[in-house]
Amino acid sequence: MASSANLSADSSAEEQETLSDDSHKNGKRKHTSDSDSDQPQKRPGMSMAPAAMDGPQGAAATTAAAGGAAPFSQFSEKSFRMMKQMGYKAGTGLGKTGQGRVDLIETSSQKGRSGLGMKLNELNTAAEQWDGAEERLQIPEVCNWLVNVHAEAGSPGITREQLDAWIRVGPRKLLIDDEHRYCEPDVLAQILASKSVFNNLGADDMRKARSKSNPFELIKSNIFINRAAVKMANMDSMFGFMLTSPVDRHGQPLVREHDLFYFADVCAGPGGFSEYVLWRKRWYAKGFGFTLKGAYDFRLDDFSAGSPETFDPHYGPKEDGNVFDPANIVGFTEYVMTQTETGVHLMMADGGFSVEGQENEQEILSKQLYLCQLIVALAIVRPDGHFVMKVFDLFTPFSVGLVYLAYRCFREISICKPNSSRPANSERYLVCKWKLPQTDLIQRHLEDVNRQMYDNRNANIDTLELVSEEVLRADATFHRYVCDSNNTIGRNQIAALLKIAAFCRNRDLAEPRQVEVKQKCLALWKLPDGIRKFANKGDPDQYVAKLYKEWNSLTKEVCQVEKRVQNPELRQTFPSVYDWCFVPIGTVENAGKNLRTILLGKGGKEVYRFEPKQCSWIPVTEVSIELPPGTIIYAEIVRELQGQGKSQIVIHTLHIIDGLLLGGENIRRLPLRQRLARCQQFAKALNKPLKGTVADSTNGTAVTVQIRAKRLYGLHEIEHFFGSLETYSLKTGPPRLGYRVRNLIDPDRFYVPYGLLFLKETKPDYMKSLSKTRRMFYYYHVKTKSSRYPEQFEQANHEPETMALFEETYHSRLLWRWETVHQVDPEYGADRSADSVYRVDFRKYVRENYEPGVN
Numbered sequence: 001m002a003s004s005a006n007l008s009a010d011s012s013a014e015e016q017e018t019l020s021d022d023s024h025k026n027g028k029r030k031h032t033s034d035s036d037s038d039q040p041q042k043r044p045g046m047s048m049a050p051a052a053m054d055g056p057q058g059a060a061a062t063t064a065a066a067g068g069a070a071p072f073s074q075f076s077e078k079s080f081r082m083m084k085q086m087g088y089k090a091g092t093g094l095g096k097t098g099q100g101r102v103d104l105i106e107t108s109s110q111k112g113r114s115g116l117g118m119k120l121n122e123l124n125t126a127a128e129q130w131d132g133a134e135e136r137l138q139i140p141e142v143c144n145w146l147v148n149v150h151a152e153a154g155s156p157g158i159t160r161e162q163l164d165a166w167i168r169v170g171p172r173k174l175l176i177d178d179e180h181r182y183c184e185p186d187v188l189a190q191i192l193a194s195k196s197v198f199n200n201l202g203a204d205d206m207r208k209a210r211s212k213s214n215p216f217e218l219i220k221s222n223i224f225i226n227r228a229a230v231k232m233a234n235m236d237s238m239f240g241f242m243l244t245s246p247v248d249r250h251g252q253p254l255v256r257e258h259d260l261f262y263f264a265d266v267c268a269g270p271g272g273f274s275e276y277v278l279w280r281k282r283w284y285a286k287g288f289g290f291t292l293k294g295a296y297d298f299r300l301d302d303f304s305a306g307s308p309e310t311f312d313p314h315y316g317p318k319e320d321g322n323v324f325d326p327a328n329i330v331g332f333t334e335y336v337m338t339q340t341e342t343g344v345h346l347m348m349a350d351g352g353f354s355v356e357g358q359e360n361e362q363e364i365l366s367k368q369l370y371l372c373q374l375i376v377a378l379a380i381v382r383p384d385g386h387f388v389m390k391v392f393d394l395f396t397p398f399s400v401g402l403v404y405l406a407y408r409c410f411r412e413i414s415i416c417k418p419n420s421s422r423p424a425n426s427e428r429y430l431v432c433k434w435k436l437p438q439t440d441l442i443q444r445h446l447e448d449v450n451r452q453m454y455d456n457r458n459a460n461i462d463t464l465e466l467v468s469e470e471v472l473r474a475d476a477t478f479h480r481y482v483c484d485s486n487n488t489i490g491r492n493q494i495a496a497l498l499k500i501a502a503f504c505r506n507r508d509l510a511e512p513r514q515v516e517v518k519q520k521c522l523a524l525w526k527l528p529d530g531i532r533k534f535a536n537k538g539d540p541d542q543y544v545a546k547l548y549k550e551w552n553s554l555t556k557e558v559c560q561v562e563k564r565v566q567n568p569e570l571r572q573t574f575p576s577v578y579d580w581c582f583v584p585i586g587t588v589e590n591a592g593k594n595l596r597t598i599l600l601g602k603g604g605k606e607v608y609r610f611e612p613k614q615c616s617w618i619p620v621t622e623v624s625i626e627l628p629p630g631t632i633i634y635a636e637i638v639r640e641l642q643g644q645g646k647s648q649i650v651i652h653t654l655h656i657i658d659g660l661l662l663g664g665e666n667i668r669r670l671p672l673r674q675r676l677a678r679c680q681q682f683a684k685a686l687n688k689p690l691k692g693t694v695a696d697s698t699n700g701t702a703v704t705v706q707i708r709a710k711r712l713y714g715l716h717e718i719e720h721f722f723g724s725l726e727t728y729s730l731k732t733g734p735p736r737l738g739y740r741v742r743n744l745i746d747p748d749r750f751y752v753p754y755g756l757l758f759l760k761e762t763k764p765d766y767m768k769s770l771s772k773t774r775r776m777f778y779y780y781h782v783k784t785k786s787s788r789y790p791e792q793f794e795q796a797n798h799e800p801e802t803m804a805l806f807e808e809t810y811h812s813r814l815l816w817r818w819e820t821v822h823q824v825d826p827e828y829g830a831d832r833s834a835d836s837v838y839r840v841d842f843r844k845y846v847r848e849n850y851e852p853g854v855n
Contacts, residue, residue: 122196122197123197123198123201123501123504123505124505126194126197126497126498126501126502127498127501127502127504127505127506128502129498129501130495130498130499130501130502132499134495135495135499137215137419137513137517138419139419139517139520139521139524140237140238140524141238141416141417141418141419143238143239143414143416144414144416144481144485145412145413145414145433146407146412146413146414146477146478146481147411147412148407148408148410148411148412148413149477150408151408151410151411151436154436154437154438155436155437155438155439156405156408156409156436156438156439156441156442157408158408158441158442159441160441160445163441163442163445164445165468166401166465166466166467166468166471167449167463167465167466168397168463168464168465168468169461169462169463169464170461170462170464171460171461171462172460172461172462173364173396173462173464174361174364175361175364176188176192176361176363176364176393176395176396177189177192179395179396179397180395181397181469182394182395182397182400182472182479182482182483182486183395183483183486183487183490184483184487187486187487187490187491187494188395188490190490190494191393191426191490191493191494191497194493194494194497194498194501195497197497197501198497198500198501198504201504205504206500206504209500209501209503209504209507210422210424210500210503212503212509212510212511213496213499213500213502213503213509213511214422214423214424214496214511214514215511215513215514215517216419216420216422216514216517216518216521217511217514218514218515218517218518219420219517219518219521219522221272221532222522222527222528222530222531222532223279223304223305223527223528223530223531223532223533224272224275224276224279224304224305224306224532225270225271225272225275225299225302225303225304225305225532226270226272227272227420228268228272228273228350229272229273229275229276229279229305230272230276230420230525230527231272231418231420231421231429232272232273232276232277232348232388233276233280233420233525233526233527234418234419234420234521234525235388235416235418235429235431236276236280236525237524237525237526238416238418239414239431239433242386242433243346243386243388244261244277244280244281244285244346246345246346246384246385246386248384248434249384249411249434254345254382254384254385255345258677258680258681259681260284260285260286260681260684260685261277261281261284261285261286261345261346262285262286262287262288262340262343262344262345262346262382263277263285263286263287263288263344263345263346263347263348264287264288264289264290264336264344264346264347264348264376264380265277265287265288265289265290265291265311265347265348265350266289266290266291266323266347266348266349266350266351266373266376266377267290267291267292267323267349267350267351267352267369267373268289268290268291268298268348268349268350268351269289269291269292269296269297269298269299270296270297270298270299270302271289271298271299271300271303271308271311272350273348273350274287274289274298274303274306274308274311274348275303275305275306275308276305276306277306277346277348278303278305278306278307278308278310278311279305279306280306282306282307282628282663282664282665283307283309283310283628283662283663283682283685283686284681284685285310285685286310286311286312286684286685287310287311287312288311288312288313288314288332288335288336288339288344288380289311289312289313289314290313290314290315290316290321290323290328290332290376291313291321292320292321292322293315293319293320293321297313297321298311298313300313301604304532304533304534304535305532307603307628307629307663309603309604309626309627309628309686310628310685310686312688314331314332314335314336315328316328316329316331316332317331318331323351323369323372323373323376324368324369324372324450324453324454324457325454326447326450326451326454329372329375329376329379329447329450332376332380333376333379333380335689335745336380337379337380338744338745339689339744339745340380340382342382342383343380343381343382343383343385344380344381344382344385345381345382345385345386346381346385346386346387346388347376347377347380347381347385347386347387347388348387348388348389349373349376349377349387349388349389349390350390351366351369351370351373351389351390352366352369352390352392353365353366353369362392362393362426363391363392363393363394363395363396363399363426364396366391366392367396367398367399367402368450368453368454370389370391370399370402371402371446371449371450371453372450373389374387374389374402374405374406374446375443375446375447375450377389377432377435378409378435378439378440378442378443378446379443381435382435383435383436383437384434384435385434385435386431386432386433386434386435387406387410387430387431387432387435388429388430388431388432389429389430389432390427390428390429391403391427391428391429391430392425392426392427392428393426393486394415394428394482394485394486395486397464397465397466397467397469397472398463398464398465398466400467400472400482401465401466401467401472402466403415403430403482404466404467404471404472404475404478405442405446405466405467406430406432407432407478408442409432409435409436409439409442410432410433410434410435410436411433411434411435411436412432412433412434413430413431413432413433414430414431414433415428415429415430415431415481415482415485415489416428416429416431417429417489417492419521420521422496423492423493423495423496424493424496424497424499424500425493426493428485428489446466449463449466535629537602537603537606537629540600540602540608540616540617541616541617543600543602544600544617544632547630547632547661547664548632548660548661548666554807555615557807557808557810557811558598558610558612558807558810558811559612559615560612560810560811561612562757562813562814562815563813563814563815564814564815564816564817565758565814565815565816565837566835566836566837567837568832568836568837568838568841570837570841570842570845571845571849573814574715574758574845575767576767576768576769576849577715577716577845577846577849577850578714578715578716578768578769578770578777578850579715579760579761579762579767579768580714580715580758580759580760580761581672581673581712581713581714581715581758581759581761582712582713582715582718582721582756582757582758582759582816583657583710583711583712583713583756583757583759584710584721584739584753584755584756584757585636585753585754585755585756585757585815586636586638586639586640586655586739586751586752586753586754587636587637587638587754588754588817593622593623593637593639593652594636594637594639595609595620595622595623595635595636595637596635596636596637596657597609597610597611597612597634597635597636598610598632598633598634598635598660598810599620599625599627599631599632599633599634599635600617600631600632601625601626601627601628601629601630601631601632601633602627602629603627603628603629604626605624605625605626605704606619607619607620607625607626607627608620622637623637623652623654623705624703624704624705625654625704625705625707626686626704627686628662628663628664628686629663629664630661630663630664630665631661631662631663631664632659632660632661633656633657633658633659633660633661633662633679634656634657634658634659634660634806634810635654635655635656635657636654636655636657637652637653637654637655637705638652638653638654638655638751639651639652639751639752640652640653640741640749640750640751641728641730641738641749641750641751641752642746642747642749643747644728644729644730645729645731646731648729648730648731651690651706651749652705653705653706653707653708653741653749654705654706654707654708655708655709655710656679656682656683656707656708656709656710657710657757657759658672658675658676658679658759658806658809658810659675659676659678659679659682659806660806660807662678662679662682663682665678667806668805668806668807669800669805671761671799671803671804672712672759672760672761672803672804672809673712673761675806676709676710676712679709679710680709682709683707683708683709686707687706687707687708688704688706689706689743689744689745689746690703690706690746691703706746708741712759715758715846715850716846716850716852718756718839718842718843718846719842719843719846721756722824722826722839724739724740725737725738725739725753726738726740726750728750728752730752736752736821737752737753737824738750738751738752738753739751739752739753753818754817754818755815755816755817755818756815756816757813757814757815757816758813758814758815758816759809759812759813760804760808760809760812760813761803761804761809762779762802762803762804763801763802763803763804763805763808764804764808764812765781765782765783766779766780766781766782766802767779767780767782768780768802769787770851771789772851774789776789777789777790778790779798779802816837819836820836822838823836823837823838823839824838824839825838825839826839826840826843827840828840
C-alpha cells in the first residue's frame with residue numbers, strides 16, 4: 001500500500017490559491033484566505049495610507065482615520081454637494097430637525113428561502129466551531145480489517161437455537177437519539193445537532209457550500225454515469241483491487257482460466273457500480289442486476305465507459321425488482337446460481353432512498369434494506385467471494401447485530417468510508433472478504449426475519465435486535481471495532497458539517513486542495529483524468545479503419561466465397577487429417593435471416609454484416625443482435641427448434657464460428673482452437689436467457705437473439721459427431737437428424753445441420769503430420785520440403801510460424817453441404833452422384849489416415 005499523504009487545510013500561502021467551482025470553468029484563479037472577508041485587500045503598487053481628499057471620500061477617509069464610521073463614502077462628490085446644500089451635516093440624520101437614521105441599515109445575512117429577518121443563529125454558532133487547521137486528509141485511506149476468529153471450521157459456528165434466542169421484537173422505533181451503546185454519547189448528540197443546523201437552510205445554498213468545502217469534489221463522476229462508480233473505483237484501490245481481481249487466502253486467483261468474472265449489482269440503479277466493473281474488466285465480466293423497475297431502474301443506454309452487453313438485469317418473478325419481497329429474493333437467487341454454478345465472485349449493494357426531512361432516522365428507515373441485501377449476498381456469493389454494501393449510521397442494535405452476523409459469515413470485514421464518499425454524510429461501506437462455505441443456516445434465519453418484517457410492514461411491531469447486546473459485548477474485539485468505527489467516522493462527519501456551516505456563512509471561502517487531491521486520487525485509483533462522453537463511431541468503414549488498421553489488407557481474403565467439398569478422393573482435399581477441424585452449420589442460403597458472414601459490432605444493437613460482393617458493411621435488420629463495441633466475428637444465424645411436432649417453435653440464435661476482434665481484443669494471431677475457446681468465453685458472457693414470450697422471438701426483432709459459439713471437432717472425430725445426432729420430429733416435413741444444444745435456464749433446443757464447415761488449423765504452407773517411428777507430430781513445409789519437430793523451431797513457441805491466422809483459416813474454409821439425406825447415411829453406397837461426397841467416404845478416409853491414441 002502506498003504511503004499516506006496528509007494534506008493540511010491551511011499549511012502554506014501557496015495552498016490558498018485554487019480553482020473554485022465557478023472559476024474553474026473559466027480557467028481563472030480565486031485567491032482566498034481566512035482574512036479575506038474581514039480585511040481590505042492590498043493592491044500591488046498602491047499605498048494604503050489615507051490621503052486628504054475633498055468631498056465624501058475625503059470626509060470618509062478622515063472619519064475612518066479617526067476611528068469613526070464612513071457611512072456615505074460610496075456616494076459621488078456631486079450627490080454629496082447636493083446634500084450639503086440642503087443642510088446635511090456629517091454625523092447627523094436627514095430631515096428638518098435631523099431626526100433621520102444615522103446608522104446604515106445592516107446587510108441581511110439571510111440564507112436560502114428563509115425570510116429576510118430570520119437569524120440563523122445555529123448556523124453561525126456551528127460555523128464558529130470549525131477549525132480548518134485541524135483538518136487532515138489521508139490519501140490513500142487506512143483500511144482496518146476485523147478478522148473473524150470463529151472462522152477456522154469454515155462455518156459461522158452459530159446454532160439456530162442461538163439465533164432464535166437472540167431475536168427481540170417490540171413496538172416500532174423511529175428515533176435514534178438515545179442509541180449510544182455502540183458509540184460515545186457526545187458523538188451521536190453532535191452528529192444529530194450538526195445535521196439539524198441546516199434544517200432551515202435552502203437546499204441550493206447547502207449544495208453549493210458542500211461542493212466548495214469538499215476537498216474531493218472536483219473528481220465528480222469522472223468518466224462514469226454517476227459518483228457511485230468512482231466510489232467503487234476508490235474502494236477497489238483501497239483494498240488492492242481485490243474487488244475486481246479477487247484472490248483466495250493463499251493469493252491464488254479466484255477466476256479460473258477461461259472463466260468469467262461474475263458479479264451482481266443489487267438495489268443499484270442506475271448502475272454506477274456495474275459500469276465501473278464493466279469498464280475495468282470489459283466483456284470478461286458478466287453481471288446480474290436486481291433493482292426497482294421504473295424511475296430507479298438501470299440506465300444501461302447511458303453507460304459510456306463500460307459497455308453493458310454482458311450485464312443482465314433481473315426483477316424477480318413479481319417483475320418489480322422489490323428486494324423486500326421474499327419471492328423476488330428466491331427468484332433472483334435461482335436465476336444467478338443456475339448460470340454461475342457456484343455463485344458470483346463479487347456482490348455490490350448500493351441501496352438507498354430519499355430521507356429528506358428525516359435524515360436523522362435514515363438508519364432505522366434503511367434497516368430492512370440492509371437485511372435483504374445481506375440475505376441475497378449469503379445466497380449468491382460463492383465461497384471465498386466478496387460483498388460490498390452501502391450503509392449509513394450504525395448506532396442501533398439491529399444494524400450492529402446485522403454487521404455481527406456478516407462478520408461471522410465472512411473471514412474478514414471492514415467498515416470504511418472512502419474519500420470519494422462526501423465527508424458530511426452518514427454513508428459508509430461494509431466490505432466483507434472471503435465468504436465461508438457454510439452460511440446456509442444464517443441465511444435461512446434472516447429470510448425468516450425478513451418474511452416477518454414484510455408481513456408486518458403495516459403494523460406497529462418490528463424486529464429490534466438480531467443479536468443480543470450481551471453477545472455483542474462478549475465479543476470484545478468486535479464490540480471495540482464497531483465503537484471505534486462509529487466514533488472515528490462520526491467525528492469526521494461532525495467536522496465536515498461544521499466546515500459546510502462555515503462555507504455557508506462565508507461564501508468567499510474556498511477549499512484550496514481540490515485540484516491537487518483530484519490528481520492524486522485519480523492516479524491512485526487508476527482512473528483517467530477525463531469526463532463522461534460517448535464516442536463518435538462514424539460510419540462502419542471509418543469505424544473499422546480506426547478499430548483495426550489492417551482490415552483493408554484482409555479484404556481480399558474475406559471476400560472469398562466458400563469452396564465446396566465435392567471430390568470423393570478426400571486425400572486430395574485434405575492431405576493431412578491432422579490439419580483440419582469442422583463445425584456443423586445450420587444455414588442453407590446466406591440471405592435474409594439465414595446469415596453466415598462476418599459481423600461487425602459497434603455496441604448495443606448496432607451490428608453490420610460484411611457483403612463480399614460489394615466489399616462493404618450493411619446493417620443487420622432481419623434479426624436483433626447485441627455485440628460489444630470493437631467486435632468482428634465470423635458467425636451464422638441458426639434456426640434452433642424447441643419442442644417437437646405441432647408445438648414446435650423457432651428461435652433464431654447467433655452461432656460464432658471464429659473471431660477476429662472480441663470487444664476490442666485482437667485474437668487474430670491465436671491458433672484456431674484458442675480463438676474458439678475465447679469465443680466460447682465471449683458467447684458465455686453475452687448469452688442471456690430469453691425474456692418475454694418465446695413466440696416473440698420468431699419474428700426476429702422483438703427479442704435480442706441468444707449467442708453461442710460453435711463446438712470445434714477434429715476431422716478424425718467425424719463419426720463421433722454423427723453418433724451424437726438424434727432424430728427429431730419436425731412441425732412440417734419428415735423427421736430429421738438434429739444437433740442438440742443445451743441451455744442453463746431455457747429448455748434445451750436442437751437444430752438441423754445442413755452440412756459441415758471445415759477449417760484449417762495450420763498455415764497454407766505447412767502440413768501437420770505424424771511420425772510413425774517417434775510417435776510425435778512434426779510440421780512439413782510444402783514449399784521448402786523440410787520437416788521439423790516442435791522443439792526444432794528457432795522460437796520456443798512454434799505456433800506463430802505454423803498456426804493459421806484468422807484470415808488464413810477463413811480463406812481456406814471448405815463446405816460439405818448435404819444435398820440429400822443419403823449423404824449422411826452410414827451405409828449408403830448405391831446410386832452415388834459423381835460430384836457428391838458421402839459419410840462413408842469420410843469414414844474410410846479417417847480409417848486410412850488417422851492414427852488413434854496420439855494427441
